[in-house]
Amino acid sequence: xxxxxxxxxxxxxxxxxxxxxxxxxxxxxxxxxxxxxxxxxxxxxxxxxxxxxxxxxxxxxxxxxxxxxxxxxxxxxxxxxxxxxxxxxxxxxxxxxxxxxxxxxxxxxxxxxxxxxxxxxxxxxxxxxxxxxxxxxxxxxxxxxxxxxxxxxxxxxxxxxxxxxxxxxxxxxxxxxxxxxxxxxxxxxxxxxxxxxxxxxxxxxxxxxxxxxxxxxxxx
Amino acid sequence: xxxxxxxxxxxxxxxxxxxxxxxxxxxxxxxxxxxxxxxxxxxxxxxxxxxx
Numbered sequence: 001x002x003x004x005x006x007x008x009x010x011x012x013x014x015x016x017x018x019x020x021x022x023x024x025x026x027x028x029x030x031x032x033x034x035x036x037x038x039x040x041x042x043x044x045x046x047x048x049x050x051x052x053x054x055x056x057x058x059x060x061x062x063x064x065x066x067x068x069x070x071x072x073x074x075x076x077x078x079x080x081x082x083x084x085x086x087x088x089x090x091x092x093x094x095x096x097x098x099x100x101x102x103x104x105x106x107x108x109x110x111x112x113x114x115x116x117x118x119x120x121x122x123x124x125x126x127x128x129x130x131x132x133x134x135x136x137x138x139x140x141x142x143x144x145x146x147x148x149x150x151x152x153x154x155x156x157x158x159x160x161x162x163x164x165x166x167x168x169x170x171x172x173x174x175x176x177x178x179x180x181x182x183x184x185x186x187x188x189x190x191x192x193x194x195x196x197x198x199x200x201x202x203x204x205x206x207x208x209x210x211x212x213x214x215x216x217x218x219x220x
Numbered sequence: 221x222x223x224x225x226x227x228x229x230x231x232x233x234x235x236x237x238x239x240x241x242x243x244x245x246x247x248x249x250x251x252x253x254x255x256x257x258x259x260x261x262x263x264x265x266x267x268x269x270x271x272x
Contacts, residue, residue, distance in 0.1 A: 025260075
């Protein structure tokens with residue numbers, strides 16, 4: 001009897017240790033993996049762009065973007081999160097993508113297009129890319145660097161919605177079926193942190209487009 | 221359970237301790253690099269996407 005109770009206790013302690021180890025992995029392990037992935041995706045993107053050697057100055061140019069699931073096509077920079085805050089944007093918002101980088105919602109518009117450029121990112125784990133999203137204020141700037149252009153969006157609003165509220169990623173956010181006239185951006189992350197119960201949505205509108213002037217250097 | 225394993229580890233006190241640490245590190249590595257990355261893909265601890 002004593003052996004059985006002791007064995008049961010040992011199993012409980014073991015489960016406790018395993019759960020703690022998994023939490024440690026979520027906090028530190030995923031951050032390390034995402035950081036490695038960001039360095040790799042970032043240099044891959046800059047490498048691809050410099051091969052084309054199309055960075056320049058002056059007016060915006062047509063932007064050839066080819067979307068491949070899991071592949072990077074842009075950088076996102078938000079100065080309100082700090083001067084060195086920079087992540088890649090890859091195609092797709094499944095966990096396999098969000099665990100390495102913020103992702104573009106498949107089917108949503110591309111940077112600068114009329115409609116809604118929707119990007120989702122983890123609030124916690126994977127380097128906590130969108131940890132500070134709820135702190136963005138109206139007027140804060142969001143920069144999207146693509147191969148040829150830099151798009152400047154200005155934050156216009158924030159709301160909390162349910163995960164199934166797909167209207168927020170429609171071409172006219174919140175108004176499914178309407179024909180878009182404005183060039184919007186929508187940033188999505190979870191709320192509260194560590195849960196999947198709600199989403200924080202930050203919307204912004206395009207205020208400027210210019211040719212991208214140099215490589216996006218600051219490490220994320 | 222752990223007593224049973226401890227009795228079967230080779231060597232004296234030092235050998236058993238070294239062996240136990242080695243096994244613990246090996247198990248932790250398998251979990252950290254193998255099981256946990258897989259588990260994270262199936263346990264949405266941080267739901268961030270919009271899906272209807």
